[in-house]
Amino acid sequence: MIRFENVGLRYGMGPEILRDISFDLPERSFQFLSGPSGAGKTTLLRLLFLSLKPTRGLITVFNKDRARITRRELPMLRRRIGVVFQDFRLLDHMTTYENVALPLRVRGREEATYRSDVIELLKWVGLGERMHVLPPVLSGGEKQRAAIARALIEQPEILLADEPTGNVDPPLARRLLRLFIELNRLGTAVVIATHDLGLMEQVDARRMILADGRLEIHD
Numbered sequence: 001m002i003r004f005e006n007v008g009l010r011y012g013m014g015p016e017i018l019r020d021i022s023f024d025l026p027e028r029s030f031q032f033l034s035g036p037s038g039a040g041k042t043t044l045l046r047l048l049f050l051s052l053k054p055t056r057g058l059i060t061v062f063n064k065d066r067a068r069i070t071r072r073e074l075p076m077l078r079r080r081i082g083v084v085f086q087d088f089r090l091l092d093h094m095t096t097y098e099n100v101a102l103p104l105r106v107r108g109r110e111e112a113t114y115r116s117d118v119i120e121l122l123k124w125v126g127l128g129e130r131m132h133v134l135p136p137v138l139s140g141g142e143k144q145r146a147a148i149a150r151a152l153i154e155q156p157e158i159l160l161a162d163e164p165t166g167n168v169d170p171p172l173a174r175r176l177l178r179l180f181i182e183l184n185r186l187g188t189a190v191v192i193a194t195h196d197l198g199l200m201e202q203v204d205a206r207r208m209i210l211a212d213g214r215l216e217i218h219d
């Protein structure tokens with residue numbers, strides 16, 4: 001689905017943060033992306049989400065060359081990639097339900113066509129009782145699950161999650177991990193950026209480890 005070939009990335013005139021990164025992200029795969037703080041995990045996720053362009057090398061996304069993707073094509077492709085950001089990015093003046101429904105509303109869909117899907121998804125992430133409250137009232141773990149639901153509402157083919165268990169206690173982290181595993185069983189490829197070793201030990205999954213700008217892959 002996504003392929004990197006000798007990809008390099010530097011911000012401005014700074015040093016190369018990522019060097020010669022090559023890997024394939026197969027359909028329905030499950031992988032952790034790990035490495036020390038500052039190793040470039042978020043940067044790699046931004047390349048995967050098409051919000052950054054590589055400074056060298058080739059990225060192919062859904063059989064398209066990243067360098068040839070036009071601005072107009074970007075929203076269509078991004079819809080196929082769900083992202084859970086480290087800081088959630090929920091809108092505080094909208095309820096949980098409205099936050100999750102927003103991507104569909106923005107696309108001009110009538111509420112009657114998606115209402116039951118949003119409610120079902122909120123129940124699936126365990127927020128059935130919290131759908132009418134505003135994000136400032138939600139706990140960290142609830143915000144995390146609202147952000148996951150929003151990333152999933154358009155049924156993406158890939159889910160990227162940046163430190164999804166960073167702010168939650170171990171039982172909730174396990175619950176979130178079960179949610180990602182279930183999602184993967186249903187057919188979505190999953191990439192979880194984390195430096196939580198305990199989390200990675202719970203699943204026999206591919207590990208992509210960034211260190212000194214390079215990527216090591218342990219299948």
Ligand SMILES: Nc1ncnc2c1ncn2[C@@H]1O[C@H](COP(=O)(O)OP(=O)(O)OP(=O)(O)O)[C@@H](O)[C@H]1O
Pocket residue numbers: 011014017035036037038039040041042043044
């Ligand atoms: N917009 C930017 N401009 C310049 N440098 C940046 C920018 N974003 C990140 N960097 C630098 O790139 C390097 C990698 O950052 P990145 O956030 O990708 O790492 P990370 O592995 O996700 O870290 P953490 O685990 O702490 O979130 C860091 O040295 C960081 O300072």
